[in-house]
Amino acid sequence: MINSGSDDVARRWTMRLSVAVVAAVLLSGCSEEQEASESLPPASSAAPGEDLPSLGPDSFPVPPDAREKTPEGALAFAEYYLQLGIEIGSGNAPPEALGQLSASCDLCQQVISSLKQDVAAGYRHVGGSMTFAEYALPRLDGDAAEVGFVYSQSAYKVVDADGQEVPSRSAPATGELQSGMFLEWRDDLRSWTVDSLTIG
Secondary structure, eight states: OOOOOHHHHHHHHTSSSSOSOOOOOOOSOOOSOOOOOSSOOOOOSSOTTOOOOOOSOTTSOOOGGGGSSSHHHHHHHHHHHHHHHHHHHTTSSOGGGGGGGOTTOHHHHHHHHHHHHHHHHTOEEESOOEEEEESSSOEEETTEEEEEEEEEEOOBEEEOTTSOBOGGGOBOOOOOEEEEEEEEEETTTTEEEEEEEEOO
């Protein structure tokens, strides 16, 4: 790992926001392979076919399968949350869309702050993609879930309102990064939310 600084971690995590560094600020996460819990909590309180209240931006709402209180639901939510960062970086959703889904996650709040700065500066993000490969199904314990995954991001560039590249915000590919999330189930939202995030 090279360089340091929580703001750099936040920008790198959002796929298309940052300088080309891998930060050393790591929240306590789960980068080791996890086994599925032998005693799973009950599925979401929503009955099959019951309509869920809208959650997430209209252009990219949280999908129903990511709102199930199951290992599969926690995994789907984690991948959705990372993909939402791409949607926001591309200008397809507002930065605030992450806030409701990660109010207690410090790193996530830094991500939101960086995204807001880019929007205010008129930056947009060109190219780049991410891969998300889970180690195993998340382990659930009551209202908590641990998700371990390998994250990687391809090269991308950031351009200003005139279409000129902003080299300090563009970045090369990251390579594979052992990563993890701690999720918390919220009955009021009928969804998972991010409690902490580790990238790298």
